[in-house]
Amino acid sequence: MERIFxxxxxxxxxxxxxxxxxxxxxxxxxxxxxxxQHTYQKSIYQLFEEKGEEGFRKIEQKALHEVADFENVVISxxxxxxxxxxxxxxxxxxxxxxxxxxxxxxxxxRLLASKTIRPLIAGKSRExxxxxxxxxxxxRERYYNKADLVIKRDKLITKEDVYITVNQIAxxxxxxxx
Numbered sequence: 001m002e003r004i005f006x007x008x009x010x011x012x013x014x015x016x017x018x019x020x021x022x023x024x025x026x027x028x029x030x031x032x033x034x035x036x037q038h039t040y041q042k043s044i045y046q047l048f049e050e051k052g053e054e055g056f057r058k059i060e061q062k063a064l065h066e067v068a069d070f071e072n073v074v075i076s077x078x079x080x081x082x083x084x085x086x087x088x089x090x091x092x093x094x095x096x097x098x099x100x101x102x103x104x105x106x107x108x109x110r111l112l113a114s115k116t117i118r119p120l121i122a123g124k125s126r127e128x129x130x131x132x133x134x135x136x137x138x139x140r141e142r143y144y145n146k147a148d149l150v151i152k153r154d155k156l157i158t159k160e161d162v163y164i165t166v167n168q169i170a171x172x173x174x175x176x177x178x
Contacts, residue, residue: 001072003025003095007144008080009137010118012100013156013165016098017078020055020166024174028073032081036063044078057084068094081131082143096176098129100146104133106155108144111120148176 004021015031015172022029033044033091036059040047047056060081067075068090082088082097091097102110108129111121124132144150155161 002073003070004070004074005091005097006074006076006090007081007082007094007097007147008100008131009102009107009140010120011107011114011154012079012102012173013101013110013162016074016156016162017100017165017169018074020162021103021169022074024166025074026039026131028070029076030073031068031076032060032063032067033076033078034068036060039063043117045117053119058087058152061085062096064090079108080140080161082146083140088143092148096149096173097143097147098149098151098166101144101150102156103154104130104137109132110156149173 002025004025006018007019018031019029027144040059042050044056047059051059057080058109060078061084064077064081064087067073075141077091082091088097108126111118111129112126121129121132148169149169151169151172153161153164153165156165
């Protein structure tokens with residue numbers, strides 16, 4: 001039985017890496033945000049709008065507790081997931097946590113290029129986004145750095161970059177589980 005939780009800031013590549021990692025390790029894949037959207041039949045943006053951030057975080061906590069019982073799975077978590085309630089402790093107790101660490105400028109580039117609507121950064125320009133990300137990362141790093149593994153990625157542009165990251169995680173998981 002194996003559970004791997006991918007954590008890190010939005011735009012770090014958790015879903016992209018998670019899908020490939022799950023295939024490489026022959027595990028199922030769950031994107032926590034997609035799980036929430038499917039359960040509530042609403043987008044994350046809609047849930048933020050209707051419930052506010054606090055309400056959304058309670059929904060997220062409930063969903064995390066549910067998927068933390070699944071077996072043989074890679075779970076891509078939302079950027080804020082580890083930072084609320086007992087979420088980080090739940091993940092660490094249930095499986096292995098992997099922090100995908102990316103610097104603020106690269107995150108800003110990825111987020112601006114993304115088609116996904118992200119409630120916390122909606123309407124921010126690049127000039128506003130970098131300091132916003134930098135400040136949030138400073139607040140969140142204390143949670144992210146509790147991860148069992150930290151994978152630093154300067155870029156995640158090509159398929160090769162993704163495979164290098166997946167292989168790095170898989171190797172570290174093997175070493176850790178010996």
